[in-house]
Amino acid sequence: MALRRVLSPLLLILIINFCYPTQAIDQDDLLVVAVASSENDGYNRFIRSLKVYGYKYEIYGLGQESTNAEQRMKIVRDNLVRYKDDKKKIILYTDVYNVIFTQGPVFVLDKFEGLKPARIVFGAEDKCWPDENLQYDYPMVGSNEKRFLNSAGFMGYASDIYEMITSQDDIKDEQIFFTKVFLDESSRNKWSIVLDKRADVFMNLNGAINELQLPANGDDVYVHNSWTDSIPTVIQGNGSAQKSLNYLSNYIARTWSTNEGCLQCKESLFDVTQIDDLMQWPMVYIGLFIEFPTPFLREYFEKIMKLTYPKQRLSILIHNQVEYHKNITEQYLKKFSEDEYKFVKYLNVDDDTTEAEARQQAIHECQEDKCDYLFILDSIAHIDHPDTLIKLIA
Template sequence: MISHSIFAIFLALISSAISETNDDILVFTVASEPTDGFQRYLSSAHHYHIAPTVLGFGQEWKGGSDIKNRPGGGWKINLLKTALEPHKDDPTKIILFTDGYDVIFTDTLDAILRKFKETKARVLFGAESSCWPDVQLAPKYPQVTEGKRFLNSGLYMGYAPDLWQVLTFDVIEDTDDDQLFFTKAYLDEDLRKKVGFKLDHKSEIFQNLNGAVSEVELFEVKAKEGPEEYKIQNVLYHTVPLILHGNGPSKLSLNYLGNYLANSWNSVEGCVRCKEGQFDLKNKRANEMSLVLLAIFVEFNTPFLEEMLSKVYSQEYPKHRIDLFIHNAMKFHSKHITDFIEKHGSEYRSVKDIKPDDGTTEWAARDLSLAQCLSKNCDIYFSVDSVAHLDNPHTLRLLIEQNRTVVAPLLPRPGKAWSNFWGDLTKEGFYARSNDYMDIVHNDKRGLWNVPFIANCYAINATLLKKFDETKLNFDRDNWDADMAFCANLRDLDVFMYVSNRVDFGHLVNPETFDITRVEPEMYQIFDNEQDWEARFIHPEYPENFNPEKTSLQPCPDVYWFPIVSPRFCTSLINMMENFGKWSDGSNKDPRLEGGYEAVPTRDIHMNQVGWEKHWLEFLRKYVRPLQEHVFLGYFHDPPRSLMNFVVRYKPDEQPSLRPHHDSSTYTINIALNQRGVDYEGGGCRFIRYNCSVVDTKLGWLLIHPGRLTHYHEGLKVTKGIRYIMIAFVDP
C-alpha cells in the first residue's frame, strides 16, 4: 500500500519544495528503501518545504547487518562525502544531515539555520545521555555543566569546509560504525577546536529521544487564524527542538509524537496526514478489485458469533475477489461455521475450513493463513477474530483505501475503555496506556494513529508478506499470545501499525462470562454484551413505542400493548424453561415461595430456577420501566421491584386456564412467547370488570396493566397445543 504513495510524495518534494534558505543550506539523508518511517520523514519535510537529497535510495544497504543492535552505518558517511565534495570549499554553504527512517522535522529550515548560527558552532552534532558504541570512551569526553554529554550521529550540521574536514579526518569502511567515527573525531581536541566542533547539549535544535523520553512533551501553538500546530518542548532544558530523532529503543515514543507533529493532526481539520496516499475504490470495476484473503479465527467460545459472521458476509466487497480461510478451535461453534459455509461458501473465490478436530493451534493456524494468502496470490490479508463485529459494511473497503501497510479499524467494547489497540507498551512488551488513549477510544479525537499493538481485526498489504519470509513474519514468539508475537515482529521490522477511528467501524464483544454449559447462553449476556443482546433479543419496533406521533395501543381500559422482545427471545426463553423441565404441579403448595403457599397457582418455572433472575430484573429496569412511565404517568420506581417472575405453561390436559384473580402487584406484565393459531388455540386474558378480552396476542408483545383492585382478570382456556407467557408482578 505504501510503496505507490512514497514515490509520489518524494517527487512532489523534489519538484515543489520551497525555502527562502535553499541557497544557504543543503539537506541530506540516507534511505535505501521506502519504509513507513521514511514516508513519515518525507511528509514532515514536505510540510516545512524542505527538500532533502536522498542518498542510497533504491540501492542495497551496505552499512552492515542488524545495525539496530550492532555497530554499523559507515556507508552513510561515505555516501555523504561523495555528495558533499562539490561543496567542500564553499564557506557559505551549510550542510544538514539527518537519518531517514526515525526522524521528524518540527520546524522550517529558516528556524533551524537561525538557531544554528546562534550556537556559534561551525559543526554541530546532536547529543545524548549514553556513550555508544564504545562506553570506554566516556571518560575522554569534555565535562559539561548542563545537558547531554555524548555525541549522537543521527542529526548534525555544519559549514561545508569544516564538516568536510570532520568527514575526512580518517578512512571508514561501509560496515564500520558511523557514531564511533564521529566520536573519535570529536574527541580529537585539535580537530574539535580547529573546526568549531560542538554538541547540542540542551537540544536547542536536535532532540535525540533515547534516554530523554521523559523530558519531551507536546504543546500546542495557537494560530491567529486556522488550526493549532503541535510542537515539542524539552521541559528539562526549556528548549523547543526543531528536529526529532527516535534513536535506539525510543521509536515507540517517536511514533506517538509523530501522530501530531508536522501538522499530522489538529483539532480543526482532524487527521491531516490520513489523506496522504489514500485512494477511492468506488468507481473500480469488481474484477479489478484487490484479491483479499479473509481469515476468520474462532479461538474461544464467543457470544453472538452468528451475528459476527453475518456482518462479515455483509461487507460490501465482491465475494468472488475474496478467498475465505476459517480456523475454528471450538466444537460449540461447529454448527455456526458449517451453516455459514453451506449458506454462503459458494459465493467466495475459495474456502479453507480448519475444524476443531484437526487440532491446529492458534499460532499454527494464523501462520497458515499468511501462507494461504501467498498461495492465492492475494493483494490484501484481512484478519477478523470472532469477537470483532464489523457493524460498518464498508470496513474492508475503507481499510484498503486507507493505503497503509498495516491498518486496523478501531473496535472498542461498548461503553468500556477496552479496545483492539494499545497506545503504549511497558519495557516488557505488555499493555500501557498512552496519554491520548482515552481520547481515541472514545472518539474525542478521530484520525489514523500509529500505535505499537493491534489485534482482532486488521488489513495487511500482501507486499509485506512477500518481502519477509515466515522466519521473520509469524505469530510464534517466546510463548506470547499470537497477536502480541506478531506485533512484536512487526515492530522489529520497523513496520508501522495504524488504527483508524476516522469513522465508526464496529465493536468487540466480551467473551469472558460466556458460559456454554447453559442452555441459550447468549440470553445471559445482557450485562456484558448489552448492545449485542439488545440487537438479538429486543423487538426491532421497540423504539417506536416512544414515538410522540404514535398512540399506544390499548385493547382494554388501562391495558397497554407494546412490542418488546424478538421472536428469538421468545424461543430462547421457552427452550431454557423446557430444558430445565421442572414445572410446578399447579397446586397451592409451593415450596419455592416464602410461606410455601400460592393462592392462585399456575404451572410455571421461576426465573431464579434457571439462574436468570438478575437478568430479568435488568430487563425490567431498562426496557419495561420506561414503558410503564410512558403510559402510567406520575409513577416512578427505579429500579422496579419484582419478587414473582416466571414463565407459565398452559396445556389442555395439564392446566388449560386460570381462575379469576387480582395480581399481587402495582402493575403486571404479560409477554406472549408463542403464537395463537400457530402453536395453540384458545387462550387469552379477560378483564372481568370491563368485560374485555385480549385473545389475539402478538408474539413478543407485552401487555401491561394495573395489578390490584381495578383489573380483576382470568386466563382463558387453551383448547389445543401449548401456550407460553412470561409474567412478572412488579412492585408488590
C-alpha cells in the same frame, strides 16, 4: 612585537568573517542529506516529515545493499564533493529510518544561528558510547545540558563538513570517528564544532523518554524537552527508543490535530469505487476467528456477507475452535462456498489447529496468494458498516 600579538587574533577574526556569511541564512541554502538503501515504513515516514515542512533533501544509496558505517560515509563523501567549496550551503545530515522532523527549515536555521560562532553542530546525549572511558575527555557542561556527542545527526557549512569527513581516508565507525574529531581540541577549533547541548535541533530519545512532552500549538503537535526546556526539530529514536518514536509518529509532523484528529488519514486517499473493472479491485484476504463462545454469531457472519465489495476479490479463512459453534459455522461455510468468493477455507475444531497456527496460516496464505490486504476479524467484533473495507482501503 606587541602590536603583532594584538593584530594576529584580529586578523583571524576578519578572515573568518570574510569567509563565512554573517547575514541571516536563506532557507534555500539548507539541504538535508541522508543515506538509505531501501524504502520502507520508516523511510516513508521520514520523507513525509520533510515534505510536510518543505525541506530540500537528497537521499543517497537507494537500491544498494544494506550499508555499514564505512560505506555510508563513503557514499556521503562521494555525493557532497560537489558542495566542497560552498561556504553558504548548510548541510544537515541524519539517519533515515528512525528520524522524524517536527519543524520547518526556518526554525532549524534560527537555532543554528543561535549556536554561532559554531560552524558544525552535532547532536548530544547523556550516554558516552561506545567507549565510556572517553567521558573524562569531554568538556564539562552546565546543568540540564547533554554532554556527549551523538553522530546520528549533525549540521554545518558544506565546505567544513566535506573537509571534516575527508580528513581521514576510511571512516569505519561514525560514532568513534566524530567523537575523536570533537575531543581533539585542534580539530574542534579548526571547524568550530559544538554540541547541541540543550537539544535545540537534535533530540535522541534513547535514555530520554521521561523528558518528553507533547504540547499542541493550534493544529500542530510538537515535542518539548522538559529537561533542557527546548523544542527540538530532529527527533531520533534509535535502539530501544524505536517504539517511543513509533508512538510519537502518530501525533507529530502534522499527523494529528486536536481539532481534526488524524490528519495523515486524509492524505493520498484511494477511491476504489472509481475502478470500473471489479476484477481490478485490490485482493483482500479475510480471516475469521472464533476462539471463544460468542453471542450473536449469526449476525457476525451476516455482516461479513453484506460487505459492499466484489466477492470475486475476497478470500475467506474461517477458524473455529468452539464445538458449540460448529453447526452454525458450517451453515455459513456452505453459504460462503456457494457464493462467488475467490476461495473459502475452513479449519474446524476437529483439525487441532491452534489459534496461533491459524493466524500464521492466514498471513502465509495471503502472501502466497499475493493479496493486497489482510483483514482479520475475531467473532467478538462486528462490522456495522457494509462499506468498511472500501473505507479502510481508501
